[in-house]
Amino acid sequence: MKLDSIKAIASAVLYEGYILYPYRPSSIKNRQRWTFGGVFPKGFDQQGDASLMETQVLLQGGELTAFHVHVRFLQVVRREVGQLTPPLQALPNDGNPALTFVASLDVDGRELLAWEEAIEREAALGPLRVADIQHGALVTPFRFEGARDVEFVRAQDGRIVAALIRTSHTIEGMIEVRALELAPDLWKLTVRIENVTPLSDPERQERAAAQLRAFASTHAILTVENGAFVSLLDPPDDLHEAAAQCRNVGVFPVLVGGQDSSAMLSSPIILYDHPAIAPESPGDLFDGTEIDEILTLRILAMTDAEKREMASVDARARALLERTHALTADDMARLHGVMRQGQSLTSRGDPLIAVKDREKPRLVSLLDSGRNLCVGARVRLRPKPGGDVMDIALKDKIAVVEAIERDFEDRVHVAVTLVDDPGRDLGAAGFPGHRFFFSQEEIEPIAAGEGP
Known part of the structure; x- marks a missing residue:
């Protein structure tokens, strides 16, 4: 997999939590940002913030x-936002x-906000041969110089009324391999x-x-x-012990890049091997634990x-807002839900059944208490006691069996749609929200003509 494709996945990690819905600085949850993957200067230890990140992984290969x-x-x-009083026709x-x-300033309907951005x-490093670093670590320093950028803002009458001042500080670090x-x-x-950036007292x-x-x-x-x-x-199996001995501080290494093993992402966020961005997603929402449609x-x-x-937060938030408003009806429909193989059963309303063997066929019928239960049969729903609000809402409902499936542990799940659901056709097509899964013990076959 090309590095650019891997970076697309890594960038979702990079900007996770950058700004959260409702995407406004005034929102309480956006007042504490940069919560993932923080590596602070060594001299700062007031609140236990880490000054290093370490990852250990296993690599199979020869000395070359x-x-x-x-x-x-x-x-x-x-x-920062600086206001010119009085406005100027030209700079000195x-x-x-x-x-x-000032904290904020309105310029002809455009709101300028003092906040934080990111670079x-x-x-x-590389290419590095494992044989060259097996007898001693390679330590590589890096440094990014600070800068101060001033963007002057003119009003509609042409006068300079404000300035946006962006300030970054010099930072230094070391990579040891x-x-x-x-x-x-x-x-x-x-x-x-x-992070070896020096700090003043x-x-x-x-x-x-x-x-x-x-x-x-x-x-x-x-x-x-x-x-x-x-x-x-x-x-x-023969590498379980070696894998267990790998020490990772602040990161969780996973394989990335198709289904091969040529790349790894050490992420500050817990991921599974081979993570992927859903093709239906129109772009980054910076809030990856949420659902795009919601x-x-x-x-x-x-x-x-x-x-x-x-829109006043920064260019990324503004682009997100513009992209959202530009979504078509077809774009929105694609966000509504997609069934994929290879995922686990999560809930009544989001049933994604994983199977160990993808060649394993779906069941056509079951024998339940001497009665044959097959696809197309009508059943009465009898959820087990102690369930959630969805179980309460669906109790005693009449439904139609749409599929009988097995999960990776060979447990049987019966997929049903409700007879009185106006969106039953969506459930029959496999869309979440109109298709529900129950165990064999939670459904009661009913005779033809019984029920609505």
């Missing part, structure tokens, strides 16, 4: 096997007009990322100041040539004032 390391993170940028010769800093950073041969053609790779005491010099959403992409990584989630509908339901504030 080579790999690449891409360390990626966000650097926080402070954005030195380009530094007098500014009054994507990357430090890359080493290899340990565990057995012939089996290596344990260690990648250690450390005041900066050591204030988390907000240290955050501006931290690495946020830090993760690493590892790719290999002439070798293969080993899954730490599902290692081969977030999209909520964005569309926001007031004009709320959308105006969202």
